[in-house]
Amino acid sequence: VRFEVTILGSSSATPVFNRNPSAQLLNVNDKYYLIDCGEGTQLQLLRYGLKAQRIDHILISHLHGDHYLGLVGLLSSLHLNGRTRPMYLYGPKELKEIIEVQFLYSQTDLRFPLVFVETDSERPGVIFSNEDLVAETFPLEHRIPCTGFRFTQQPRLRRILKAEAEAAGIPAEVFPVLKRGLDFTTATGRIYRSADFTVDPERPRSYAYCSDTLDTRSYMAWIRGADTLYHEATFLHDMLPRALETFHTTARQAGEIAQEAGAGHLLIGHFSARYRELKPLLDECKSVFEKTQLAVEGTTFTL
Amino acid sequence: VRFEVTILGSSSATPVFNRNPSAQLLNVNDKYYLIDCGEGTQLQLLRYGLKAQRIDHILISHLHGDHYLGLVGLLSSLHLNGRTRPMYLYGPKELKEIIEVQFLYSQTDLRFPLVFVETDSERPGVIFSNEDLVAETFPLEHRIPCTGFRFTQQPRLRRILKAEAEAAGIPAEVFPVLKRGLDFTTATGRIYRSADFTVDPERPRSYAYCSDTLDTRSYMAWIRGADTLYHEATFLHDMLPRALETFHTTARQAGEIAQEAGAGHLLIGHFSARYRELKPLLDECKSVFEKTQLAVEGTTFTL
Numbered sequence: 001v002r003f004e005v006t007i008l009g010s011s012s013a014t015p016v017f018n019r020n021p022s023a024q025l026l027n028v029n030d031k032y033y034l035i036d037c038g039e040g041t042q043l044q045l046l047r048y049g050l051k052a053q054r055i056d057h058i059l060i061s062h063l064h065g066d067h068y069l070g071l072v073g074l075l076s077s078l079h080l081n082g083r084t085r086p087m088y089l090y091g092p093k094e095l096k097e098i099i100e101v102q103f104l105y106s107q108t109d110l111r112f113p114l115v116f117v118e119t120d121s122e123r124p125g126v127i128f129s130n131e132d133l134v135a136e137t138f139p140l141e142h143r144i145p146c147t148g149f150r151f152t153q154q155p156r157l158r159r160i161l162k163a164e165a166e167a168a169g170i171p172a173e174v175f176p177v178l179k180r181g182l183d184f185t186t187a188t189g190r191i192y193r194s195a196d197f198t199v200d201p202e203r204p205r206s207y208a209y210c211s212d213t214l215d216t217r218s219y220m221a222w223i224r225g226a227d228t229l230y231h232e233a234t235f236l237h238d239m240l241p242r243a244l245e246t247f248h249t250t251a252r253q254a255g256e257i258a259q260e261a262g263a264g265h266l267l268i269g270h271f272s273a274r275y276r277e278l279k280p281l282l283d284e285c286k287s288v289f290e291k292t293q294l295a296v297e298g299t300t301f302t303l
Numbered sequence: 304v305r306f307e308v309t310i311l312g313s314s315s316a317t318p319v320f321n322r323n324p325s326a327q328l329l330n331v332n333d334k335y336y337l338i339d340c341g342e343g344t345q346l347q348l349l350r351y352g353l354k355a356q357r358i359d360h361i362l363i364s365h366l367h368g369d370h371y372l373g374l375v376g377l378l379s380s381l382h383l384n385g386r387t388r389p390m391y392l393y394g395p396k397e398l399k400e401i402i403e404v405q406f407l408y409s410q411t412d413l414r415f416p417l418v419f420v421e422t423d424s425e426r427p428g429v430i431f432s433n434e435d436l437v438a439e440t441f442p443l444e445h446r447i448p449c450t451g452f453r454f455t456q457q458p459r460l461r462r463i464l465k466a467e468a469e470a471a472g473i474p475a476e477v478f479p480v481l482k483r484g485l486d487f488t489t490a491t492g493r494i495y496r497s498a499d500f501t502v503d504p505e506r507p508r509s510y511a512y513c514s515d516t517l518d519t520r521s522y523m524a525w526i527r528g529a530d531t532l533y534h535e536a537t538f539l540h541d542m543l544p545r546a547l548e549t550f551h552t553t554a555r556q557a558g559e560i561a562q563e564a565g566a567g568h569l570l571i572g573h574f575s576a577r578y579r580e581l582k583p584l585l586d587e588c589k590s591v592f593e594k595t596q597l598a599v600e601g602t603t604f605t606l
Contacts, residue, residue: 015380039346106368
């Protein structure tokens with residue numbers, strides 16, 4: 001069962017050499033979900049050999065350019081490369097107009113259905129649910145409407161104790177019943193109890209993504225207990241006034257948030273162009289929350 | 304006197320690894336002019352150490368995404384990095400709406416004046432003229448309105464024959480008069496003739512840029528005699544039907560156009576993603592027009 005994220009961009013508003021604007025590719029059982037889509041995202045996918053056509057869902061946190069300017073280029077390329085499968089796009093309602101005006105003037109008539117789902121920056125809620133995943137949005141506190149996302153694996157089936165089940169002569173056809181936690185009664189009245197032949201499944205894991213936000217902790221309920229939390233850490237804490245002014249978070253604050261949320265691991269990104277070296281940001285964060293890693297381009301994290 | 308172009312992108316509609324969408328940086332006496340601005344252009348400028356703040360004019364040939372999707376990101380970064388100097392932007396009139404809607408929803412109030420000058424895809428004409436350069440647009444034949452550009456150096460002053468002038472005892476203060484082709488009469492009535500002490504200046508050089516077009520030769524008058532011609536060469540000639548269908552040019556046609564135009568040199572670009580190796584395109588073109596080079600990323604051509 002694959003549940004991992006590859007970082008495509010780690011820079012904040014202005015890119016620097018070797019740091020691209022925000023984008024992450026979530027891989028859940030080899031289905032791809034794109035989280036934010038800064039300029040050059042399609043080029044980053046090419047660089048890391050990740051097939052853009054496998055993406056069926058794109059989630060945009062907010063309409064600052066460094067989080068969505070790669071979207072029209074990516075959709076155009078999918079179109080030109082023959083896509084017919086629907087694409088689901090989630091984002092602020094104005095995103096629809098931004099895309100439509102560009103396809104209008106380039107006279108692009110997409111060959112695939114682009115299903116736009118408006119996110120609500122005021123109210124949290126589920127935005128989609130499929131066999132692998134439940135995705136939710138929740139409000140963040142930024143200069144313009146902005147949402148975070150939380151991805152939670154669907155609950156899995158109980159695991160069969162195969163040796164015990166075979167020793168008891170249970171036919172394999174009965175396994176799916178027991179895996180669902182149900183007992184099975186044979187035609188002769190014999191009962192196989194699920195509790196005797198199965199154990200609890202792995203707990204569904206979750207990944208929370210906080211793109212751009214002031215450290216208000218108002219979104220704590222939505223990130224609590226995430227196995228992995230991605231949180232922006234644009235500045236070092238000595239730049240706190242600047243962070244407050246621009247509605248961003250410092251590395252120390254990101255660590256405190258992960259601590260308070262009880263997250264398993266913390267990934268930090270969205271680094272200001274002023275930092276050539278990222279180690280000071282990592283160190284500051286780790287001084288509060290040890291299990292922190294830098295979400296830099298080309299790294300893949302198992303969630 | 305510097306007159307050169309650096310290639311930032313050589314790919315057509317869909318980028319491939321190591322080939323970016325269209326953008327070229329024209330350097331005229333260390334002032335920068337950006338010609339087209341595909342996605343990732345600001346990252347390419349960073350890659351090659353070219354200062355984006357030196358750009359004062361941006362020209363967009365047409366509204367297919369691979370020619371302009373880097374524009375909003377570039378303008379945003381200039382804004383965030385403190386630009387106050389005006390930026391002149393030339394392109395189809397719909398470009399204004401595309402930019403405005405994006406700055407509206409990102410709540411970006413640019414710190415610098417963005418002066419938009421609409422190009423006319425039906426009628427050729429001068430779009431700007433300054434101390435270094437005259438720039439003209441001319442219609443190309445593409446699926447959507449599209450213009451080419453021609454950049455011509457301003458005529459230069461005549462060159463002083465310094466040794467002869469000094470031998471004749473002409474004061475240096477008189478040189479500027481003679482350089483302008485005017486004769487100078489001293490207070491004592493002595494006449495220094497410009498023709499005796501100067502020679503013709505270097506001929507103003509010119510660069511013509513044909514982004515995306517069907518090979519109609521309808522634009523021949525506007526590229527004739529260009530010292531350097533950039534022309535798209537999306538396909539090999541065996542793909543002619545595809546070139547006609549998509550309103551593009553083949554490498555052989557690009558060579559024929561350069562030949563017919565009497566161009567000094569030809570640069571070809573806008574290569575289809577189907578070609579991993581570009582040598583066949585170069586070879587096909589050179590079989591018609593020997594002085595051809597590939598306009599690939601990171602190369603600088605003296606014009």
